[in-house]
Amino acid sequence: PRIVLGTGNAHKVVELSAILGPLLPGVELLRSEGPSPVEDGDTFEANALIKARAAHASSGLPAIADDSGVVVDALGGEPGVFSARYAGTGSDADNRDLVLERLGDAADRSARFVCAAVYVDDEIEVVRTAAWEGVILDAARGAGGFGYDPVFAPLDADGRSAAELSADEKNATSHRGLAFRALVAALPEG
Ligand code: ITT
Numbered sequence: 001p002r003i004v005l006g007t008g009n010a011h012k013v014v015e016l017s018a019i020l021g022p023l024l025p026g027v028e029l030l031r032s033e034g035p036s037p038v039e040d041g042d043t044f045e046a047n048a049l050i051k052a053r054a055a056h057a058s059s060g061l062p063a064i065a066d067d068s069g070v071v072v073d074a075l076g077g078e079p080g081v082f083s084a085r086y087a088g089t090g091s092d093a094d095n096r097d098l099v100l101e102r103l104g105d106a107a108d109r110s111a112r113f114v115c116a117a118v119y120v121d122d123e124i125e126v127v128r129t130a131a132w133e134g135v136i137l138d139a140a141r142g143a144g145g146f147g148y149d150p151v152f153a154p155l156d157a158d159g160r161s162a163a164e165l166s167a168d169e170k171n172a173t174s175h176r177g178l179a180f181r182a183l184v185a186a187l188p189e190g
Contacts (some may be wrong), residue, residue, distance in 0.1 A: 011146035
């Protein structure tokens with residue numbers, strides 16, 4: 001069996017391969033070759049559905065997609081669904097810097113990574129969402145991960161940033177790990 005991953009983000013492909021590999025033995029995970037759809041939904045779930053449906057439609061195969069981002073309480077939930085395009089430059093570093101700049105020295109630094117995981121085939125659409133609670137640091141730290149990882153310290157990581165965790169540590173507890181394990185658990189057998 002084959003499943004298409006409806007994402008253009010190479011970091012997600014790496015994490016999803018590590019998370020899903022052991023859960024879906026014998027399943028070949030392919031990258032979608034179809035066009036990237038317009039993500040104009042208001043929610044992580046809506047955008048993940050748009051991506052999974054597009055990958056399913058263009059490939060004819062069962063498809064999986066992820067819409068994710070960081071939700072910062074003191075910024076009224078920003079960047080949220082706009083996380084990938086917050087600074088408007090396409091640069092993860094610019095996005096991180098804009099969060100640090102807008103947050104300034106705010107005392108409330110609580111935030112969470114959110115991931116909506118979606119599976120779509122001819123018969124069913126399954127959605128599972130999960131969050132990873134943490135705080136926004138004062139400055140970027142660490143070289144692992146991607147996106148906002150260097151400025152996000154998960155509550156369960158002993159003060160390290162998400163970019164200071166090993167890939168296995170991150171996947172064991174991250175929004176993406178939680179959401180995709182719940183998604184796979186919700187799929188019908190076979
Ligand atoms: P696709 O839509 O093609 O999957 P994308 O990067 O545009 O790729 P999203 O629209 O879901 O993906 O935006 C997610 C952004 O949120 C991503 O670019 C990161 O900046 C951030 N993000 C998501 N998960 C993250 C993680 O595990 N660690 C750090 N940042 C993350």
